[in-house]
Amino acid sequence: MENGDPSLGLEDGTIDVEDLLVEPQDGHLSMDNVICFDEKIAKNAMDVGPVSCSSGGSDTGIARKGKDILNGEVLNAMPIEAEDGYFRLDNGFCNMGDEYLLGVEFAESITNLDYGSSEGLQASASDCQIQVSTDGSDTGCRSDLYRTGDLRKCQTNHKAESSKFSGTPICRGRETLDGYNPTISPRSCSLQNSVKSRNSSSSSFLEVLSDENDGTFSLADKMFYSSMTKRNDEIELTGQNDSTNAIEGQLTLATSSVQESSSNVLLTQKRSRKPTQRYIDGLADPIPTYSKRKREASSSTIKDKSLGGKERRKCHVGPKAIKVPPEDPEEFSVIAIQVPFGSLANQERSESQSFDTVQHVDCRNSMTKSKGKYATINNRFDKHSPTVEFKKRGDCGMGQKRTDICVTEAPSRKRGDCGTGQKKTDVCVTEAPSKKKDSHAAATNQKKRNDLAVAVIRKKKDVSFTTESPKKSDDRRLAVHQKKRDDTLTDESSEEASGRRKHHRLWTISEVRKLIDGVSQYGVGRWSRIKKLFFAASAHRTSVDLKDKWRNLLKASGMQEQGSQQGEKKRNVAWRPLPKPILRRVCELATMHPYPKGERGATKAAARDSTDITLSDYRRILK
């Protein structure tokens, strides 16, 4: 928006869009859809209100986006928005339509999202048409558009794709809007046409993309993806130069021209951007995996969708308060309870950065190992995440995270394609089998891989975890991470997320405190209740999680006590950071109401003591 394109008249925001839509007079245009979409956006926006900040369902995202668009702040917001993850799609979605390619991509990506998204797609499509018509390249463009729509329908539910592009589309949309002017549209049309012609053999561009066999296209696809992926960079570029030119050039390269020279240029431009994870995945297995995944995704998507939607809804509630948890100084200093890598403090300060870095690192690793080709891309990442850091983290204990990611990735693939998945999984395993889990996972995955059903289930689960966005303030930062990750990596908000996410959601002290409070109130073992009352905000953190966490707390506390009293194992420095008050409380609670609520703890408590609680507790009990 900085550029402020008078031509578009973004200032008008929604109105403009509507105008655009209206202009085309095209009977075919699905005005209804468009209108609905707008309404929906408006509604969402209203619902969402100013909060917009963190998580939210796709709906929220849309609303927000719509809002942003209206305000004309979208462009500026870019970096921030990146964190939003799939939401952005919606936005982009709204804005899109100027460029055929964009529209197509969007359509694809969006299709998978939600009903709303589908609407959005249609709307976008309509937009595209309209614009095109306005420009005067009616026939060709329209046909393309229609085509796109058809394709969309056919290829519906490619979550993977959608996730991939979720972030990008939005940006594009913005760009398009900004740069939008009569001049551009013709080009886009031409591009489209060229693509079309080029792909004449295959029914559609999309198909081409999906087509595994098309070796020639792979490069183009790559390029295309990369361009898409690098929305941030693009934006920057746009801001600096002629937004239109840059975009167009990228598009052109991606779509019509497979020429190396042009592609190189594109790469150069894009290089600055950081590819999404999804993107990376795609790169790793440029087309085949992707397409396969896609297909798979479609089948499994439904489940994910339902689940994801659920989660999202919950999430909406989440973003309520931004309050930064004022931790007790003591606690704060200690901050992370179980965070091996990076202190919580750091995390809190630079929320996503650390995570991003990690992610990038992971990506890089996978990529690098997977294919040398992508080294370039990796380089891009480098600036964001220095190798050193990665190393360091890995050594420290980041391994877990890394591993998880890898593992996560594997599942997605496995879902998509058994063969491919295996291959990739292996890579991942090789890379980061630091954890026992990893090895286990690898084995398991392999086992399961064959069994699609299992994979699906897993995926489903993952989705739920992933999709959900943190509601709490504490979680917020995590949420942000996630979001960012989604966007940055791949925005696989849906699919990929499902595959990889689930793992590790760091427990913030506030969460721990809540847990403790809950335990103190309801006693140990009332996890579900505690969950409801204390963790209603956080979609994640199931009762099981609470239980596990409590277990860990007990362990930790026990350890601490031991350490302090007996000076024995202090090696567990890893989560040493636990605030003493918390530990104390944990201990008390543990002793106070061990399982049987009552204090008798002799029976159960004793048992527990033997394992978790330690001598101190035991002593107390005895006393």
Place this chain on the structure above:
DNA sequence: CTTAGGG
């Protein structure tokens, strides 16, 4: 579905 427990 919830809990407990092991991995």
Place this chain on the structure above:
DNA sequence: CCCTAAG
């Protein structure tokens, strides 16, 4: 965190 078993 995941998974499974048991109530």
